[in-house]
Amino acid sequence: MRPRHIVPALIVLLTSSLAQGAEPLTAGNIPSRERPMSTERADEQHARDWELSTEEWVRYRALMQGPLGIYSPNLDPLTALGIEARSDQERQRYAELQVEAEAHRVEKLLAYQRAYDDAWQRLHANMPRVILPDAGPAFSPASNGRVAIFVKDACPPCDQTTLRLQATAMGFDIYVVDSHADDTRIRAWAQRIGIDPAKVRSGQITLNHDSGRWQSLNLQGDLPAVVHQVGGQWQRQP
CATH class of the missing domain: 3.40.50 (Rossmann fold)
Structure with missing residues (x-):
């Protein structure tokens, strides 16, 4: 009859051996997925804001880490991707997206401008906002080095x-x-x-x-x- 104590002894021996070579799990060394998941969610949101895929947004971020970002650090995603388009089809797609985005932005801008004009007329109707030079063709700005x-x-x-x-x-x-x-x-x-x-x-x-x-x-x-x-x-x- 085989002794019954051998299997438990082997388990204890293996457990002890593994424990000696393993680093204790602490809050500092537990692999964390929170940052990658957070970054991924942010990429998805940014991509949706510009009507791009997540892959396109990631490519935009990569482009801005290179020479394009050094020469033009404030380029928007559509311009950057359009400049670095890999085909005529891509270039056309980004151009159309940018035209639509710009049209939407200008529409909101003008709506706000109309609201601003209305507010000014109600609150400060007697105060001039912009003093423009005379409408004649003569060109005579200040000559103090401007x-x-x-x-x-x-x-x-x-x-x-x-x-x-x-x-x-x-x-x-x-x-x-x-x-x-x-x-x-x-x-x-x-x-x-x-x-x-x-x-x-x-x-x-x-x-x-x-x-x-x-x-x-x-x-x-x-x-x-x-x-x-x-x-x-x-x-x-x-």
Whole structure:
């Protein structure tokens, strides 16, 4: 008859041997899945916000860790993915998504602008909000070293150049060529690209209708155009 105590003894021996080589389980070394799951949920939410798949959002984050993110750190997902599209079909898809997103954003922006205009009329009807220069074609901004930039709507280079100027400490004057003398257009454009309202209120940045000024300068090249005065003549900066 086999002794009955052998099996328990083997179990005790194996248990003891395993325990000697194992690190005790503590709160510090228990594998945690909380962060990966949280990150995954965040990726899914961000992807839905931009009507992208989770894989597309992950690719966007990866792209922004590379040269694209260094050159253009504030690119939105649709622009980044569109620039780095791997096919014409992908590029077209991101372009269409961006057009729809921009249209929706502008619609909300204009709705708020209408509410703002209404509130101003009710609360401060007798106080002017924007003092624009005369509507004549003569171009005569302050000559104390300020530059002027001529821009138009739906012009990404115009937006980028304006924001680069804003990032400096210099004062400058913005002239919107296709504003059609409509203050709402200028305000909507300024809000869309992120012009700092505090700098406008202080006069560091001014928002103006072009009213023919760009043509009166007779300078060559496309917009945007940054100009400054040299020896009484207005010249375009390279």
